[in-house]
Amino acid sequence: MLHNAIGDKPKFDVSIILIYLALALIGWVAIYSAAPVEMHGSIFDLDEVYGKQFLWIILSIALIILIFAIEIKFFERFSGVIYVVSLVSLVGLYFFGKQISGATSWYAIGSMSLQPSEFAKFATALALAKYLSQLDVSVKDVKHFLIVGGIVLLPALLILPQPDPGSAIVYLAFFFPLYREGLSVWFLLLAFIGLGIFIGALLLGAWWISLISLVLIGIIFLLSRKRYKKRRGTKPQVSWFITALIACVALAFATNFIFDNIFEERHRNRINIVLGRLADSQGVEYNIIQSEIAIGSGGLVGKGLLKGTQTQGGFVPEQHTDFIFSAIGEEFGLMGAGTVVILFMLLIYRLVIMAERQRNQFARIYGYAVAGIIFIHFFINVGMVMGLLPTVGIPLPFMSYGGSGLWGFTILLFIFVKLDAHRMSYQH
């Protein structure tokens, strides 16, 4: 149904568009400063990364106009096709992909490179929203849940061996729409418990974790028995607790095996650094140290554009891509970096509010997926750049250099802006 046909006037959410433009422009200026060049010429110089980024931004605006012009039902109807095309593009990498810095994640088109994993995110979000929004589908149903899991995990599993573990981890973001649609919080709790046991076993050793598990599970068991005796709960089955304990102990003892055999050396190093188990060994920690130095030396108001000694000296590797936040931290200080953090928080808050006001489930699920994906990127990227999380190579949305990334996020975000604009008329 064409919105014009029923006289519905779309209401585009201005705050989202403004935040989007602010982030993209701050990112562009930061790229100008952090670009690995001898001399900073015109910011529009198309031979340099900042000129190209300007071009990507202009093309993104074109994309936005295009998305706004497309008929509203298109995204839902063609979500399956888009998803399949996206999967095919990921599979195609194994045959026609171009290797850049060790990962076969790009198609070479002339002098440009296109990264299909950046586009797979919105495709997956569309497919997930489409499937889950069917009336007879519920995430609580085991069969449906498995199909949902397949939709989400398929692209992640295709991306993982490129290898691009960073882009694969992003698919954790789909927990948020699933949770909103009724997925048990136990998945999250179990994930946290599992992660806790894993990290704990690395730090303290399997025996200590087993002991702690025994004590904690024992306490919970005794508490629930007391509850039961006061006739306030169900009878605790001893077998459940024993099963839980065995699972915890098994994971604790499996930790070192998993750590040593599943992870690669460099991944182990990155994790060990964050856990404090490893000091700088031949420069593994270098990126993080340099990034922290750059941010830390920025102070309250920063050193000024093009005046950051670390940024201009090129001390932070990949600063114009994954580490762009450190350039902002150095040259614009707490004011600049804090503004970026707040802009992201506002963006995600706004997205959640917008998702909640959707009248149809497709738009709501898609909105949550957008918010979740942007949040995971923001969380992992900024956490990494400030030395709080292990190094994972993923970009900061709208800000890091790269056409594929910017376009991928732009499409992801503006499909939702488009859906939201038509929320009053857009029904199933």
Add this chain to the structure above:
Amino acid sequence: MKKILLLFFVTLSGLVFMGRLVYLQIFNDELKLKSELNAVKTVFDYPERGFIYDRNGELMVANQTAYDVMVVPRELQVFDTLELCGLLQMEKKDLIKQIDKAKNWSWRKPSVVMPQLTQLEYAPLQEKLRKFPGFYTQRRSLRKYLVDHSAGVLGYIREVNQGVIDVDDSYEMGDLIGKSGIEAQYEKELRGKKGVKRFLRDNYGRPIASYENGKFDTIPEAGANLTITLDSKLQKYGQQLMQNKHGGIVAIQPATGEILSLISAPFYDPSITMGRERSKNINALIRDTITRPTYNRALQAEYAPGSPFKVLNALIGLQEGAVTTEDRFYCNHGYNYGGRKKLGCHSHSSPLSMERGIAESCNAYFAQVYRKIIEGKRNSHVGMDVWSDHVKSFGLGGFLGIDLPVGRPGRVPDSDYYDKVYPSGNWYATTTISNSIGQGEIVSTPIQLANMTAAIANRGYFYTPHILKEKDGVGIKDEKLTTKRYTTIDARHFEPIVEGMNQVYKTGTAASVQIPGIEVCGKTGTAENFAKINGVTTQLTDHSVFIAFAPKDNPQIAIAVFIENGYWGSRYAAKIASLMIEKHLKGKITRTDLEDWVLNHTLEEEYIKPFSGKPFPINGPPVPVDGPKVTIDHSFIENTY
């Protein structure tokens, strides 16, 4: 709950990130400091180290450019190891070892792979080095020695160690510092002042801009050029004469205290302390514990002075009124004191007055003069202290205060000393009679003997011997070096002693080494000495000692020569001293037969004797060398009495 989980996570991570930002940017000063270290490159502009000239303006030490080959392991790529080894003239395993060492030290910081290539070795490397990413060369200024002698005086420079950097922040890792000799003594003057330039640099260390517009930059100040008191030609000649001998020569200009010559043998070429073999060479020098070339015998070796010391006893005797020049003493092939004890002497006419006593070096004469000095006082304690003070006024028994970093005080005994040796207090002139002939508890270094000779030549005073003459063309002003130090002997008492020393040369024990046309005053010495060999005190061949000054009136040179195990005074020391005097005063040698004798005689066989592991005759022929390994206590050799 369903609706707020994501909001909760966003809020939580936003707060954590803001907190982290505040911590990093506001409260963490360490990161700001690291940023400075990272981005501000301090480049030192090294001034040229001062040159060293001899007293006649001959350039002895200058500078040369050398190149260290450096490696930054992180920037290494696969390269043709064999080609690089060829260029560096280095074994492959050594190169790999060096690179591994560099990796252990730092992946990012440069390490030295091959130090101190000469200009000649550098030239072929320079063209090819760009084929080897990670390797580069670092220009360095090194010493260039234009002389092959005087290593012990000039000293050498080396990279400063952490201990020095810790206490003096004007030194940086890799800076050079004087390690011994003049280089160490006048480090401050020679070094100059480093200029500092600060740049903002990039990740590869390339400068991108001046830091704070050069506000903190300074200009280097060149090191001072030093003119030293040595006569390079005399040094070279003396070193030739000392070939195959162990010992020291010190020559002083009496009128100024300037050290004309200071030679310690065995010696080495100063150039071996430079270049790629330097550490090997320096280690070899230090590890040579048998001939000990780094031990400066002229400054550090404490020997019994022997007979030259007799002239001091004559002077003290006159000053204290214990004897007159005309008093005669009998000599019965020696002197009997205290029962059956006898101080032996050689054949000569008897009795002798002072002049002949000196000329004949009569032990009996000086034993009796010594007794009169000590016994002329209230008791032997008082006598001994009076005697000791006179001796010390000649610069013996204490550090002279010369401007070189090494030295020894020697020893002049006094009453306290003998009270410790004989706790009963029962000691007398006869107990210490060896002092009369310079063999007792007295020990002195060659430079102390030379200074004593200068004091006699000056008839009663001396200047502290010193090595620095001018700094940047301006004469030294250090009062410690330019003030006369008077002895406790009145000037009038010196003339008869000078006469006696002149007689030594004309008709006495050194008559065989006369220099035509020059009036020399001298005194021979033959010093007994002992060493502990495998724990057994063993007498070794006597040392050959000679002191002299010339000309007799208006002396230009005072010299002391000490030849270890040189048999007797006139055999080696007097010959060498007379050649040195002739060289200095005439500029050429007329007695080539004497010169040939010294050049062609070696004492190496004598020095092997204690190490032979077999019994050996002293003051006689050599012994075969293929004995068991022997340990020698050197400290004991130095302190012979």
